[in-house]
Amino acid sequence: xxxxxxxxxxxxxxxxxxxxxxxxxxxxxxxxxxxxxxxxxxxxxxxxxxxxxxxxxxxxxxxxxxxxxxxxxxxxxxxxxxxxxxxxxxxxxxxxxxxxxxxxxxxxxxxxxxxxxxxxxxxxxxxxxxxxxxxxxxxxxxxxxxxxxxxxxxxxxxxxxxxxxxxxxxxxxxxxxxxxxxxxxxxxxxxxxxxxxxxxxxxxxxxxxxxxxxxxxxxxxxxxxxxxxxxxxxxxxxxxxxxxxxxxxxxxxxxxxxxxxxxxxxxxxxxxxxxxxxxxxxxxxxxxxxxxxxxxxxxxxxxxxxxxxxxxxxxxxxxxxxxxxxxxxxxxxxxxxxxxxxxxxxxxxxxxxxxxxxxxxxxxxxxxxxxxxxxxxxxxxxxxxxxxxxxxxxxxxxxxxxxxxxxxxxxxxxxxxxxxxxxxxxxxxxxxxxxxxxxxx
Ligand code: ATP
Numbered sequence: 001x002x003x004x005x006x007x008x009x010x011x012x013x014x015x016x017x018x019x020x021x022x023x024x025x026x027x028x029x030x031x032x033x034x035x036x037x038x039x040x041x042x043x044x045x046x047x048x049x050x051x052x053x054x055x056x057x058x059x060x061x062x063x064x065x066x067x068x069x070x071x072x073x074x075x076x077x078x079x080x081x082x083x084x085x086x087x088x089x090x091x092x093x094x095x096x097x098x099x100x101x102x103x104x105x106x107x108x109x110x111x112x113x114x115x116x117x118x119x120x121x122x123x124x125x126x127x128x129x130x131x132x133x134x135x136x137x138x139x140x141x142x143x144x145x146x147x148x149x150x151x152x153x154x155x156x157x158x159x160x161x162x163x164x165x166x167x168x169x170x171x172x173x174x175x176x177x178x179x180x181x182x183x184x185x186x187x188x189x190x191x192x193x194x195x196x197x198x199x200x201x202x203x204x205x206x207x208x209x210x211x212x213x214x215x216x217x218x219x220x221x222x223x224x225x226x227x228x229x230x231x232x233x234x235x236x237x238x239x240x241x242x243x244x245x246x247x248x249x250x251x252x253x254x255x256x257x258x259x260x261x262x263x264x265x266x267x268x269x270x271x272x273x274x275x276x277x278x279x280x281x282x283x284x285x286x287x288x289x290x291x292x293x294x295x296x297x298x299x300x301x302x303x304x305x306x307x308x309x310x311x312x313x314x315x316x317x318x319x320x321x322x323x324x325x326x327x328x329x330x331x332x333x334x335x336x337x338x339x340x341x342x343x344x345x346x347x348x349x350x351x352x353x354x355x356x357x358x359x360x361x362x363x364x365x366x367x368x369x370x371x372x373x374x375x376x377x378x379x380x381x382x383x384x385x386x387x388x389x390x391x392x393x394x395x396x397x398x399x400x401x402x403x404x405x406x407x408x409x410x411x412x413x414x415x416x417x418x419x420x421x422x423x424x425x426x427x428x429x430x431x432x433x434x435x436x437x438x439x440x441x
Pocket of ligand 1: 184186193194195196197198199200201268269270271310311312313314315316
């Protein structure tokens with residue numbers, strides 16, 4: 001339920017994180033040397049690593065640590081009949097209004113009665129605008145070759161329901177999970193990577209006996225909320241918000257959003273919908289193929305109901321960055337630090353030889369190679385050790401391993417903790433188990 005607690009909005013935090021993302025190579029405006037393309041972003045070296053870690057964290061919780069969910073990876077371009085049956089062609093729309101004065105276009109449900117650009121109240125009536133990107137398959141552009149970039153990954157799981165059922169011999173309750181790119185021609189993208197036209201979705205379709213869907217809906221709301229706290233967002237910045245009746249999508253009997261307190265206020269991270277049998281029924285009718293499950297114990301067939309937690313990976317990454325950003329003072333010096341969960345940080349370990357001198361190189365490389373088998377590591381031997389620690393703090397690297405001249409004698413190294421800045425001397429032999437032991441928190 002929505003909490004009564006309202007943290008203060010914080011535009012400074014938004015600017016600090018956007019700035020850090022650009023400066024350190026998490027996120028770049030797309031095709032910047034050509035002036036970019038509105039609200040489209042490329043993930044740089046650190047962003048690509050972190051986005052992969054967000055996907056991994058989701059995969060771990062939704063697939064690896066369970067015995068009732070299997071993954072698939074469906075095509076982005078598919079038969080357009082899928083989108084006709086799912087209702088996307090007819091109803092996947094946002095209400096669009098034009099400002100007659102400055103010609104800007106807006107989503108009617110996101111503005112008051114005046115144009116946010118010029119203030120004019122001379123707006124057109126709202127009309128439905130379909131958010132799907134249209135393209136053509138093959139060399140001939142015509143009605144028969146029209147296809148759409150998927151606006152969600154869910155339909156790939158519904159149309160493969162039978163294939164999964166027969167090849168894996170699953171029975172409800174069980175889930176199919178998938179993550180990947182999705183495309184929506186958003187009218188007003190913005191707020192950095194919060195809303196973009198190309199983004200990444202992480203979706204689970206959980207098929208259950210019809211009578212059990214309310215229970216499973218509650219179960220997934222609790223599970224998904226716990227996932228965000230497990231990976232470092234404190235609970236006062238998260239809430240579950242059930243949709244009002246008039247807000248519900250055409251397929252939903254009940255939706256609850258997981259919301260995060262963004263610097264501008266509460267915003268959706270994930271929607272958890274009870275989709276009933278809407279999708280399986282629609283595809284069954286449209287394709288003429290029975291999608292019913294035969295329950296041998298009960299001796300009857302039924303169309304399972306579906307509970308769907310649908311999360312944005314790119315939006316989640318932004319929330320994890322915002323939640324992790326902190327500034328403190330170490331020995332009288334201000335530092336920016338990303339207190340990221342070790343599994344989400346772009347690099348888990350930085351290997352830092354104290355000096356660039358040749359004598360340290362072989363041992364430092366040896367330590368690096370040992371660690372690289374388990375962790376994503378950065379190797380940095382330039383500048384003073386203090387500056388190198390600061391650089392790692394700023395990108396969230398939880399552990400720095402320093403090799404000094406004594407290491408050559410005693411085969412020990414120093415491990416420095418990002419958050420406490422505490423340093424521990426350890427035998428090189430013990431490094432991997434020591435660090436692994438600190439990761440599953
Ligand atoms: P909205 O009403 O804000 O347009 P939605 O309710 O249609 O979003 P869903 O279809 O429930 O969104 O999408 C599931 C998740 O996918 C969202 O919670 C969000 O994390 C992510 N998402 C949706 N649209 C975008 C987008 N344009 N850019 C980035 N992430 C998105």
